[in-house]
Amino acid sequence: MTEETGRTVKPGRSDSRPHEDLKLQLPSERRIHTQQPMSVTAMSRRLPQLVRRAFALAWRVDRTSTVLLLLLQALSGGLGAVALIATTATIGLVATGRIADHFGQALPSLTVLGLATGLRALAGVAITGLSERLAPRIGREGELTLLEAATSAELAAYDTPGYNDKWDAADRGADVSKELIGDAQNLISSAVSLLAAASVLTVLHPLLLPFLVAASVPSGLAAVRSARVHYLGMLATLEDRRLLGLLRWFLVDKTTADQVRSDTVADFLIGRYRQAGARIDRTTDEAAWRSARITLTGALAGGLASLTVWAVLVWLLTSGRMGIAAAGTAVIGLRAAATGLQGIVGFGARLYRLGLYLDDWAEFVELAGGHRIDRGTVRPEGPEQVEVRDVSYTYPGADRPALDGVSLRLARGEIVALIGENGSGKTTLMKCLAALNLPHGGEVLWDGVPTRALDARAAWRRTAVVPQEFARWPLTARDNIQLGQSLRGGDEAVLRAAALCGADEVIGGLRSGLDTLLAREWWGGVELSSGQWQRIAVARALHREAGLLVLDEPTSDLDARVEHRIFHSLRAPARDRAIILVTHNLINAAVADRIVVMREGRIVQTGSYTQLTAEPGLFRELWLLQRDRGRLPVQRTTTDG
Known part of the structure; x- marks a missing residue:
């Protein structure tokens, strides 16, 4: 404990440095956005935009269904108005005496009423079917558009704080996009029903309409405020929900499964999961109770307003200002109009809330999280020569370049x-x-052209990279090497590349050769060892028609025999490529024409293997350390006790 503050100082951390935990921070512009008031005015401005966006997405995936949906909505509204007019005529005839006496006269209006009601029901079924047809297609289109945006972001985006948070928010927007068309069409349906009922009510008596509109205000305000409470609750739990996802991954993923057991870390991580879950529950409960109080207040106020409407209707009837037939139709019309108003408010508030999520999606899609690739258009060949000129690069938040x-x-x-x-x-x-x-400073040039002036995807097609953490694609052995880029030689080209790195031995031992699925945990395929996977990764790079081959510790998981084979085979692909190689096993560097030694972001030595092992410097120091086994503990003998 410190005398000044009484804070507990954790070991290994100075008192002035704060304790850091896994927690995201919303970007400043997002915080400003979420603090903006969600009002009826704001909602009324946004809803037309959201409806247009919903139907624009629907138009992209299925134009015929979109047109039919809009036509059926208009037809449904027209049939509703016809049904109300027919109801007035029917009630007027029946109210003048016995039903049997006037049945013949009422038959036409009854027929119109029955047909309108039946056709409207059929239109409703068709509308529901079309919405259900469009919804999953819109959701998939939203996901595909998001994936295209994400793969169009610069690689540096993943090192930038806040990028993953924007992706998570956009992913939520893509997920709710499939709900957009349903709520949009429900909103339109409610609006059409209200318009039809309001038109008839205005004809019956103009005084009914303003009272009806006034009666909807309390519930409308409550719905909008409730939607804001739910949205802000979602934002408040965003960091913990993301933490839950990360913890789930680390607890169950195969790459960490052995260490979850050997490190006996399961109880500790599950404890963190419970803590985050409890925080989410507290926030969610608070939002639910706030929403319930708002909804209850709106319902009570709306109930009083509805009583006022019915009181006005009774007064119009008793004062002789409205006949019995008109009053009967008004009752039905009021119910239809009230249902339409409630639908507009309810679906409108829900659509508004979905729109907030969709804004995150649209923003990410437009700018790829602020990191959309924006380079030149030069499509490179080769490259014959790569030059690095005074290049500097600093990762976000790093203390030094x-x-x-x-x-x-x-x-x-x-x-x-x-x-x-x-x-x-x-x-x-x-x-x-x-x-x-x-680079953040200086230039990297391919055949004299800066890489920022190159077409990014065209440049990447001219490179072949084996990173330290190579991908293990859940595909066949052939697809893992070709990656959808088959050469003219077909399987022969695949096997030639495999033979250079020992991957041919791996393929030869598979049950179906190149057609073997390498994804046991997913679809019953075959699982490879780490060393076998690394051979596949090297074959993948050697198979590409690339001018630049980048190998970052390409033999770290391989045995000595295969490692020897790969390094002695490098001369063959080097005839057509420039090869850059990273290795910590310094004896492997002997294959290189030139060795570049780096320390703290700078080049400190350059030369051949023979030169650098002879002259003082970092390379010789590391080389001697690898050769020095005299300082290691020797094997214990039986006489050591």
Whole structure:
């Protein structure tokens, strides 16, 4: 405990530094957005936009169904008005005497009433069917559009605080997009019903309409306020809901399953899960009670307003200002109008809330979370030569640059090895060389053209990368190597690439060869060892028709025999490529034409393997440490006791 503050200081952390925990922070512009009032005025301005957006999405996925849906909505409203007019005529005839005496006269209006009611019911069924047809298609379109935006973001976006939060919010928007068309058509249906009923009520007596509108105000205000409470509750729990997702992944994913058990960490992480869940429950309960109080107040006020409407109707009838037939129709019309108003308020509030989620989706889609790729249009060949000129790169929040004034040149037919301790900037430099990241200072040039002037996807097609954490795609062995980019040689080209790195032995041992599915945990396929997967990853890179081959620890999971095979095979692909290689096993660097040694983001040595092992410097220091086994504990003998 410190005397000044009485705070407990955790070991390994200075008193002045705050304790950091897994917690997201909303970007400042998002906080301003969520604090804006959700009012009836704001809702009335937004609803037409949201309806247009809903039907624009529907138009993209199924134009015929969208047109039919709109036509049926208009037809339903017209049939509702016809039914009310027919009701007036029927009640007027029946009210003049015995039903049998006037049945013949009432038959036409009864027929019209029956047909209008029946046709409207059929239209309702068709409207529901069309909405259910469109909803999943719209949801899928929203997801596809979001995925296209996400894959159009710069790789650096994933290192930027707030990007994942924007993705999570946009993903929620994509998820609710399928609900948009249903609520939009329900809103239109309610509006059409209200319009039909209001038209008839205005004809019956103009005084009914303003009282009816006034009666809907309390419930409308309550619905809007309740929607805001629910939305803000969702935002308040966003950080904890994301934490739950991360904890679920770490607890059950195969890559961490062994350590969950060996580290006996399950109870600890489940405890964190329970804590986050309890915080979500408290926030959700508070929002639910606030919403319930608002809804109850609105219902009470709306009930009093409705009594006023009925009192006006009774007064009109008793004072002789309205006949019995008109009064009967007014009762039905008031109920229809009230239902329409409630629908407009209820579905409108819900649509408004969905629109807030959809705004997050639309913003992400438009700008890819603020990181949409915006580069040049030059489509490169080769490259024959890659040059790095005084390049610097700093990760967001980092205390120092990962690269600081780095200059390097690499030509086709050359193998260059990058050597350095962890955190020296090797992987960052490789990403800049491969045009995956753009430098913050200086330039990376392919055949004299800056990488920021290149068409990004065209540039990536000219590179082949084996990262430290390589993908294990749930595809066949063939697809894992081709990745949808089949060459003219077909399977022969795949097997040639596999033979260079020992992956042919892996494929030869599979039950169906190249057709074997490598995804046991998903679809009953075959699972490979880490070393076998790494051979597939190297074959994948060698298969590509790329001018630049980037290998980041390509043999870290391999045995000595396969490692030897790969490094002795590198000369063949080097004839048509420039190869950049990162390895911590310094003896492997002997294959390189040139070795570049890095420390703290700078190049500190350059030379051949023979030169650098002979001259003082970081490379020789690391090389001697790898060769020094005299300081390691020797095996204990039987006489050691």
